[in-house]
Amino acid sequence: MTNTRPPYGADVPGLPVTRPDSCPFDPDETYTRLRADAPVSPVRCPAGMDAWLVSRYEDIRGVLTDPRLSSRGAGSMHMLPSYDMRDPLPGSMIQLDGAEHARLRRLLIGEFTVRRVEVLRPRIQRIADECIDAMLTGSSADLVRDFALPIPSLVIFDMLGVPYGDHEAFQRDSEVVMGFDADEATRDAASGRLEGYFAELIGQRIAEPRDDLLSRLIARGNATVRPLTVGELATLGVLLLVAGHETTASMIALSTLVLLDDPERKATFLTAPELAGNAVDELLRYLSVIQFGLLRYATEDVTIGGTAIRAGEWLVAAIPSGNRDGSVFPAPDTVDLGRQARTHLSFGFGAHQCIGQQLARIELQVALTTLLRRIPGLRLRSGPAMPPPSEFKLNDIVFGLRSMPVVW
Numbered sequence: 349m350t351n352t353r354p355p356y357g358a359d360v361p362g363l364p365v366t367r368p369d370s371c372p373f374d375p376d377e378t379y380t381r382l383r384a385d386a387p388v389s390p391v392r393c394p395a396g397m398d399a400w401l402v403s404r405y406e407d408i409r410g411v412l413t414d415p416r417l418s419s420r421g422a423g424s425m426h427m428l429p430s431y432d433m434r435d436p437l438p439g440s441m442i443q444l445d446g447a448e449h450a451r452l453r454r455l456l457i458g459e460f461t462v463r464r465v466e467v468l469r470p471r472i473q474r475i476a477d478e479c480i481d482a483m484l485t486g487s488s489a490d491l492v493r494d495f496a497l498p499i500p501s502l503v504i505f506d507m508l509g510v511p512y513g514d515h516e517a518f519q520r521d522s523e524v525v526m527g528f529d530a531d532e533a534t535r536d537a538a539s540g541r542l543e544g545y546f547a548e549l550i551g552q553r554i555a556e557p558r559d560d561l562l563s564r565l566i567a568r569g570n571a572t573v574r575p576l577t578v579g580e581l582a583t584l585g586v587l588l589l590v591a592g593h594e595t596t597a598s599m600i601a602l603s604t605l606v607l608l609d610d611p612e613r614k615a616t617f618l619t620a621p622e623l624a625g626n627a628v629d630e631l632l633r634y635l636s637v638i639q640f641g642l643l644r645y646a647t648e649d650v651t652i653g654g655t656a657i658r659a660g661e662w663l664v665a666a667i668p669s670g671n672r673d674g675s676v677f678p679a680p681d682t683v684d685l686g687r688q689a690r691t692h693l694s695f696g697f698g699a700h701q702c703i704g705q706q707l708a709r710i711e712l713q714v715a716l717t718t719l720l721r722r723i724p725g726l727r728l729r730s731g732p733a734m735p736p737p738s739e740f741k742l743n744d745i746v747f748g749l750r751s752m753p754v755v756w
């Protein structure tokens with residue numbers, strides 16, 4: 349296969365980000381054509397640089413496991429328009445490679461094992477029940493504000509030992525960091541505030557350790573030959589907080605919408621509790637909330653899907669496309685709650701695969717089953733129609749809903 353090399357010229361298509369009018373959950377229809385005819389094709393990222401768009405499932409797994417393809421400077425936020433190639437902050441493990449990345453991941457991984465996060469299930473259940481108790485004191489609510497956001501936020505704040513009283517400022521700054529709208533200076537200021545907050549908190553935990561993740565991370569780092577610096581710890585803290593609530597909150601709200609949209613689907617979800625595990629993975633596959641995919645940078649020449657990629661070129665692993673690849677998931681545009689969907693790409697793949705995935709699964713299982721059981725008459729305030737496009741976060745790194753007015 350022959351390819352033009354970057355820069356590809358004025359006619360390079362933009363990243364496919366237009367969802368069809370018929371279904372807001374489906375990714376851009378262009379992906380179907382690309383998977384069939386041009387599985388590795390030139391694309392212009394929102395940030396302005398050209399890249400190779402990789403749209404087939406197997407090729408995406410190839411991209412995400414190839415050590416010659418770097419995550420350095422390639423956090424998905426750099427898909428935003430004001431992209432520039434800066435060195436990642438020390439501690440930003442999602443953007444580090446090889447030994448630098450492994451050092452941080454090793455220190456953190458023990459906090460997120462299945463056994464470790466299962467212990468949190470009763471606490472997550474209590475949080476979900478308290479949110480619903482508060483909702484039921486009235487007759488309507490905003491499901492995003494009153495349920496989907498507080499659950500993962502409270503859980504991750506708790507884990508880290510961050511006082512929940514500070515969550516509103518966090519929420520505001522985190523939205524700026526993850527959004528499409530702010531300019532670079534505004535985003536830098538927001539992320540600076542988040543880092544500054546953590547640096548102060550870490551100072552307190554160094555002086556007076558507690559039984560929380562931050563204190564344990566400090567102790568674990570101190571037991572190694574290269575203890576974590578305050579800067580590294582602060583960046584890790586911000587990463588966990590931002591990664592840990594926005595994604596899961598979006599999944600809770602969108603999944604509720606998908607389940608309410610079809611009474612039979614909702615009944616299946618509720619009547620077969622053993623399905624809940626599968627169902628959550630199928631919803632993760634179907635919704636692909638990391639909607640722009642993941643960015644990588646070639647440090648050497650590589651061949652992906654038969655296409656020669658040169659050192660110095662960018663690649664976008666199109667997660668929403670891989671999750672709808674019919675050669676892996678038959679009838680990919682159908683929600684099949686019994687499907688074995690655990691091999692989906694929504695948590696990424698390879699060295700950086702989401703460290704919080706078991707926690708996210710438990711949060712989703714608890715949130716969705718508790719909500720639909722305790723409020724069986726839950727419905728959209730606007731009736732059976734889908735919320736208008738303006739309510740969907742179409743331009744943010746994480747696909748989601750701004751608000752979701754509900755009644756019961």
Ligand code: HEM
Binds near residue numbers: 423443588642693
């Ligand atoms: C539905 C919820 C979630 C989704 C869809 C999601 C998605 C992802 C994806 C796609 C990656 C890989 C990024 C890459 O390869 O560049 C990732 C990494 C990561 N996620 Fe998640 N995530 C979710 C929940 C969470 C939670 C609850 C936490 C923590 C409490 C978390 C923490 C992280 C961290 C720290 C990384 C970086 C891992 C590394 O670089 O080794 N995520 N996540």
